[in-house]
Amino acid sequence: MHSVVSASTTAPVRQFLSRIWLALLLSLLAGCARPDPPADLVVINGTEPETLDPALCTGQPDGRVAAALFEGLTRVHPKTGESVPGIAERWEISPDGKTYLFYLRTNALWSNGEPITADDVVYSWRRVVDPANAADYAGQLYYVKNGLAINTRKITDLTQLGVSAVNPHLVRVELENPTAFFLDLCAFRTLCVVHRKTIEKYGDRWLMARPLPTSGCFTLEQWKVNDRVRLRKNPYHWDAANIRSEVVDLIHLESATTALNLFETGQADIIWDKTLIPMELMDVLKERPYVHTFKYLATYFMRFNVTRGPFKDPRVRKALALSINKSRIAGHIMKAGEEPAATLVPPGTANYQAPEGLSYNPNLARKLLAEAGFPEGKGFPSFHYLFNTAKQHEQVAVELQQMWKKELGISLELRNTEWKVYLADQSAVNFDLSRSAWVGDYNDPNTFLDMFMSNNGNNRTGWKSPEYDALLDRANRMTDLKERAELLRQAERLLVVDDVVIMPLFFYAGITFYRPDEISGIWANIIDEHALYPVGKTKKADLRP
Amino acid sequence: MWIYLTKRIVGLLPLLLVISFLSFMLVRMAPGSPFDKERAPASPDIERTLREKYHQDEPLWQQYLRYLGVARESDGQGGTRWVRGGLVQGDLGPSFKYRNHGVNDIVAQGLPVSMSLGLLAFLFAMGVGIPLGIYTALRRGQWGDHIGSFFSLLAFCIPGLVVGPLLIMGLALQWRLFPVALWSSPWHMVLPTVTLGLYFSGRIARLMREGMTEAMKEAYVVTARAKGLSESQVVFRHALRLAILPVVSYSGPLLADLLTGSFVVENLFLVPGIGVFLVNSALGRDYNMVVGLALVYAVLLVLLNLAVDLTYGFLDRRVKLS
Numbered sequence: 133m134h135s136v137v138s139a140s141t142t143a144p145v146r147q148f149l150s151r152i153w154l155a156l157l158l159s160l161l162a163g164c165a166r167p168d169p170p171a172d173l174v175v176i177n178g179t180e181p182e183t184l185d186p187a188l189c190t191g192q193p194d195g196r197v198a199a200a201l202f203e204g205l206t207r208v209h210p211k212t213g214e215s216v217p218g219i220a221e222r223w224e225i226s227p228d229g230k231t232y233l234f235y236l237r238t239n240a241l242w243s244n245g246e247p248i249t250a251d252d253v254v255y256s257w258r259r260v261v262d263p264a265n266a267a268d269y270a271g272q273l274y275y276v277k278n279g280l281a282i283n284t285r286k287i288t289d290l291t292q293l294g295v296s297a298v299n300p301h302l303v304r305v306e307l308e309n310p311t312a313f314f315l316d317l318c319a320f321r322t323l324c325v326v327h328r329k330t331i332e333k334y335g336d337r338w339l340m341a342r343p344l345p346t347s348g349c350f351t352l353e354q355w356k357v358n359d360r361v362r363l364r365k366n367p368y369h370w371d372a373a374n375i376r377s378e379v380v381d382l383i384h385l386e387s388a389t390t391a392l393n394l395f396e397t398g399q400a401d402i403i404w405d406k407t408l409i410p411m412e413l414m415d416v417l418k419e420r421p422y423v424h425t426f427k428y429l430a431t432y433f434m435r436f437n438v439t440r441g442p443f444k445d446p447r448v449r450k451a452l453a454l455s456i457n458k459s460r461i462a463g464h465i466m467k468a469g470e471e472p473a474a475t476l477v478p479p480g481t482a483n484y485q486a487p488e489g490l491s492y493n494p495n496l497a498r499k500l501l502a503e504a505g506f507p508e509g510k511g512f513p514s515f516h517y518l519f520n521t522a523k524q525h526e527q528v529a530v531e532l533q534q535m536w537k538k539e540l541g542i543s544l545e546l547r548n549t550e551w552k553v554y555l556a557d558q559s560a561v562n563f564d565l566s567r568s569a570w571v572g573d574y575n576d577p578n579t580f581l582d583m584f585m586s587n588n589g590n591n592r593t594g595w596k597s598p599e600y601d602a603l604l605d606r607a608n609r610m611t612d613l614k615e616r617a618e619l620l621r622q623a624e625r626l627l628v629v630d631d632v633v634i635m636p637l638f639f640y641a642g643i644t645f646y647r648p649d650e651i652s653g654i655w656a657n658i659i660d661e662h663a664l665y666p667v668g669k670t671k672k673a674d675l676r677p
Numbered sequence: 678m679w680i681y682l683t684k685r686i687v688g689l690l691p692l693l694l695v696i697s698f699l700s701f702m703l704v705r706m707a708p709g710s711p712f713d714k715e716r717a718p719a720s721p722d723i724e725r726t727l728r729e730k731y732h733q734d735e736p737l738w739q740q741y742l743r744y745l746g747v748a749r750e751s752d753g754q755g756g757t758r759w760v761r762g763g764l765v766q767g768d769l770g771p772s773f774k775y776r777n778h779g780v781n782d783i784v785a786q787g788l789p790v791s792m793s794l795g796l797l798a799f800l801f802a803m804g805v806g807i808p809l810g811i812y813t814a815l816r817r818g819q820w821g822d823h824i825g826s827f828f829s830l831l832a833f834c835i836p837g838l839v840v841g842p843l844l845i846m847g848l849a850l851q852w853r854l855f856p857v858a859l860w861s862s863p864w865h866m867v868l869p870t871v872t873l874g875l876y877f878s879g880r881i882a883r884l885m886r887e888g889m890t891e892a893m894k895e896a897y898v899v900t901a902r903a904k905g906l907s908e909s910q911v912v913f914r915h916a917l918r919l920a921i922l923p924v925v926s927y928s929g930p931l932l933a934d935l936l937t938g939s940f941v942v943e944n945l946f947l948v949p950g951i952g953v954f955l956v957n958s959a960l961g962r963d964y965n966m967v968v969g970l971a972l973v974y975a976v977l978l979v980l981l982n983l984a985v986d987l988t989y990g991f992l993d994r995r996v997k998l999s
Binding site: 168180182183184185188190263264266267268269270271272274280283284285336337339340356357358359383385386387389390393394396397399550551552553555556559588589590592 | 707708709710713714715716717718719720721722723724726727730771774775776777778782783786787842845849850853856857858859860861943944945946947949950953954957960961962
């Protein structure tokens with residue numbers, strides 16, 4: 133490449149080089165663009181959202197932004213977590229519980245000042261079940277008449293969905309069955325109201341439109357990938373008077389340590405994503421006044437593969453479940469006040485009282501294992517536990533390994549894999565035992581229990597029980613909440629006591645970080661939903677240098 | 678010279694083709710798919726629709742041609758037409774994970790930031806490494822050399838993974854001199870720049886020291902001295918030109934490396950560059966993003982190596998580009 137002599141080349145070379153440097157310097161300037169003015173409130177929201185489209189988003193961080201931008205017929209009360217009027221100011225429910233009439237507020241406006249009408253609601257819901265949009269959470273509308281049929285292409289006519297505009301301010305909804313939690317679903321992000329014209333104009337990139345017409349308390353001012361989403365108060369919102377912060381930054385990052393550093397130095401006011409709290413420091417942090425822990429609807433459990441080897445026998449599954457000392461796991465490994473779990477549905481779930489689950493009983497466990505043909509664990513094949521690579525999951529796995537070795541004399545192999553491999557293996561039921569967790573979407577036992585219906589994509593155990601399916605089906609047709617609770621209780625007993633398809637380990641504790649003397653308007657609630665509009669700095673915080 | 682430039686740039690095309698093909702196939706060989714999720718979609722149809730939308734239902738070779746933008750597809754009226762977009766039009770495709778963004782959007786947002794950080798770190802590494810190298814070479818065997826060389830060895834041995842948190846602990850948390858993270862003012866750029874550049878400043882100091890030591894032994898340096906030039910003129914006008922060549926040839930790949938972002942530093946200081954995507958896209962099986970970023974990296978690497986070769990010709994007139 134290099135050979136001998138010529139001085140005449142140097143002039144163009146010099147020119148070329150100076151151009152390269154110029155280009156580099158320009159890119160540098162582009163990168164150091166003028167800093168934005170500071171926000172009134174900075175929240176560490178979680179990892180980078182995959183989408184902010186309320187119909188498509190599945191992750192918690194995504195959903196929190198979507199919920200600030202878009203509103204449904206109802207919305208979540210920030211204190212109690214119950215659903216209260218949103219775009220609809222009131223509603224009527226028919227005696228059979230299957231028809232709802234929602235009266236929209238006449239002062240419900242888009243952020244561009246246009247009125248929000250019944251047609252907008254109809255459009256938004258049809259969009260969710262339209263199979264072409266491939267919304268993962270379309271199931272939230274399967275309770276509405278023909279929702280399932282349309283989403284699975286059995287009906288191609290979208291207008292067959294049981295939602296219609298009676299007049300511009302009246303929405304009529306027909307359900308398949310009386311659904312006790314339907315008003316909660318209306319507040320869920322999937323059912324939020326989106327702006328038809330913008331979506332039809334910009335397609336997949338509609339969230340990049342500026343200004344973006346929104347129906348919620350905030351508008352989207354900026355979305356910088358892996359940095360922040362900047363929201364600004366929506367002055368046209370019907371409840372604008374109660375939106376406390378004018379500009380809110382939601383920071384997206386990956387590292388829990390960085391999140392804590394930002395919080396500690398006052399560059400962030402709130403951390404409300406559990407994955408961004410450094411758990412290894414919880415022993416030290418627990419005592420600090422800004423750490424708030426609370427109970428919410430989330431369970432850590434283990435799935436059995438009921439189609440494999442000795443795990444086909446419910447006695448074996450029960451023996452394994454009986455020999456785990458769950459208080460030890462909840463107390464020693466988890467540090468935020470997690471409670472040992474005997475059932476899948478957490479305590480505090482509305483319309484429900486969970487059955488008594490299995491307790492810690494190693495003697496009974498040994499007896500059951502012997503009955504199943506493995507006295508003192510003799511002849512029990514080695515089996516593996518699938519989990520995704522993370523320190524806490526590994527600690528739990530090691531603990532399980534030791535307990536089973538000690539109590540039952542059987543040996544567990546640990547198989548930790550990266551996230552996508554774990555998910556692929558779990559959904560293909562390619563495991564003996566698998567780490568699992570579930571966070572409730574709405575406050576009702578159904579959000580946990582319907583997961584194990586035979587045809588549910590989240591079942592992932594190989595367990596198909598017509599009895600269980602029938603119990604859930606019957607329960608979800610009932611209008612009497614007490615009778616319904618009893619049927620659901622029977623179903624859960626089947627799941628965790630009789631058939632032991634899963635083994636609940638503990639109920640998660642929710643954690644948020646904020647300084648109570650500086651921030652107000654944020655409360656703990658059982659569905660871990662923190663509406664953004666009532667959150668703001670107190671006067672004292674404004675005085676901070 | 679221009680013929681040479683054209684040749685090199687044309688030579689880039691087959692290379693990009695090979696890289697796109699390899700990364701396209703390799704990332705698809707990894708177990709798991711972009712559509713595996715912790716929560717299964719409401720019905721299996723939804724995943725099928727997604728696969729169709731991103732053309733993951735087509736045979737691999739056709740997917741690749743589509744990615745390149747040289748495939749034909751049905752126009753829905755019985756005929757066929759060329760696919761829209763594709764690599765030939767500079768379109769890196771949609772991201773499978775970030776459903777509102779294309780890979781181009783993410784590169785356009787992240788690359789300038791990564792490049793700024795990389796360039797600052799590069800300037801820092803050069804600014805510290807070159808003077809330190811020259812100083813230690815000229816003081817060879819003396820105390821100054823020992824101290825300087827110890828420093829460069831230290832910088833060279835401690836990875837950013839350690840330097841970053843130490844700087845944060847001391848300068849950001851303890852003394853509050855700099856912000857702990859984020860990227861919104863020149864003040865925010867200091868710690869990430871030092872963290873990223875320190876290691877390379879050590880390497881450059883060592884290269885520079887060796888280069889300068891060798892150059893000082895050359896005959897033309899003796900001649901320059903014999904002419905009666907001052908020591909600084911000898912060093913800076915004559916010896917430096919040759920002594921810096923090892924640093925120059927190292928700086929091409931180094932710059933490409935720095936400009937495309939660093940996972941560790943970007944993650945630690947919350948710098949919104951593409952380094953984080955480089956790693957996470959592979960973990961998340963975001964196929965288009967993996968291939969797109971590999972291509973961006975390749976283009977930068979080749980162009981910067983070209984710049985290095987040109988710089989060679991400029992510094993050492995015995996070198997001719999042909």
